[in-house]
């Protein structure tokens with residue numbers, strides 16, 4: 001396995017193209033199970049997670065050709081059972097459950113398993129499937145759903161920590177082939193759910209309320225093939241924006257949807273970051289001296305939990321105190337220990353992190369604990385004095401396409417070495 005080595009302290013400069021959204025791609029690939037027709041999905045990022053989803057589709061009987069960021073999916077699924085080996089490595093794969101249940105009236109999908117960012121239950125998914133008339137059993141680590149017929153209903157999908165992205169995806173996909181009308185109240189409004197809704201509509205689904213907390217789905221008998229271009233990854237875009245801010249550099253991002261980054265840009269403006277919007281580009285300039293800002297993560301359009309770790313890394317080198325709270329995954333703080341190994345001064349106080357900005361971080365060997373925590377360590381490594389070695393970079397490869405190559409082109413001293 002490779003480790004990533006970064007020699008910090010270099011300014012970055014130039015342009016970077018943001019890849020297609022990982023979290024839009026995963027449910028859209030899963031949605032192709034709903035039809036036997038051919039689907040063409042473009043701008044699919046080449047990531048460990050998207051490759052896992054492609055493997056999962058193949059294991060369910062689909063034919064998938066994947067070249068040059070385009071996935072051509074055809075043929076009929078012939079199995080309703082998603083294996084532990086594939087589902088356990090990636091929670092996103094649980095969203096095959098809704099399409100399988102809709103197509104076969106039965107589905108057996110492995111529970112996604114533990115995750116370092118906190119307990120991640122699937123009760124909302126189950127509640128939604130039950131409301132549509134499915135009987136659910138949890139047995140031997142699998143969720144097994146069976147229904148004679150799926151029937152639309154009024155479903156409230158808000159949980160203890162707000163709406164759920166993948167539960168909304170799963171229930172919407174199942175409901176699109178149910179009989180009658182399904183109303184999902186407290187649906188997740190993340191742009192990735194909106195993209196899935198757009199794709200389902202292209203497949204012939206009848207859905208109102210795209211991008212809102214109230215989705216009305218009029219079930220149809222059959223869905224057909226469709227083509228779709230995946231939109232830019234707002235989390236990758238946000239990560240590059242934060243890298244520019246942290247290194248005091250000017251970077252231009254191409255293929256970016258500014259309207260999905262409003263809360264991040266609002267907070268960064270308060271930190272002193274300057275930016276200029278283009279049609280589908282964004283130029284960001286980090287200031288000489290950053291100002292501290294506190295953030296709390298919330299469901300969209302609130303501050304994204306998937307940028308919390310990277311923002312914390314930025315605040316760790318910002319003079320003054322900031323408080324970072326995660327209301328979506330209240331235990332998502334594994335990165336504190338690793339940032340502190342590099343000289344940061346962060347302490348956890350119940351559901352919040354109190355960050356006291358330090359003058360410098362120092363390179364050190366660190367361990368990536370999850371996808372976004374790894375991105376925070378890359379940011380820290382780029383600003384640190386000396387050499388940082390990031391181990392377990394497979395986490396990073398789950399969600400950032402060619403990150404080391406992209407950073408190299410921007411002037412970063414970053415390379416891979418064998419462990």
Ligand code: UD1
Nearest residue numbers: 023092119120121122123124125159161163164165166328
């Ligand atoms: C998705 C994203 C992930 C992002 C998260 C929140 C994908 C593949 N992943 O994950 O990157 O961090 O949204 O924006 O799209 N919950 C329950 N019961 C459930 C389901 C969730 O209580 O049945 C809780 C979770 O523990 C969490 C909150 O709801 O506290 C939000 O989680 P959810 O939106 O479901 O996250 P995912 O869809 O798994």
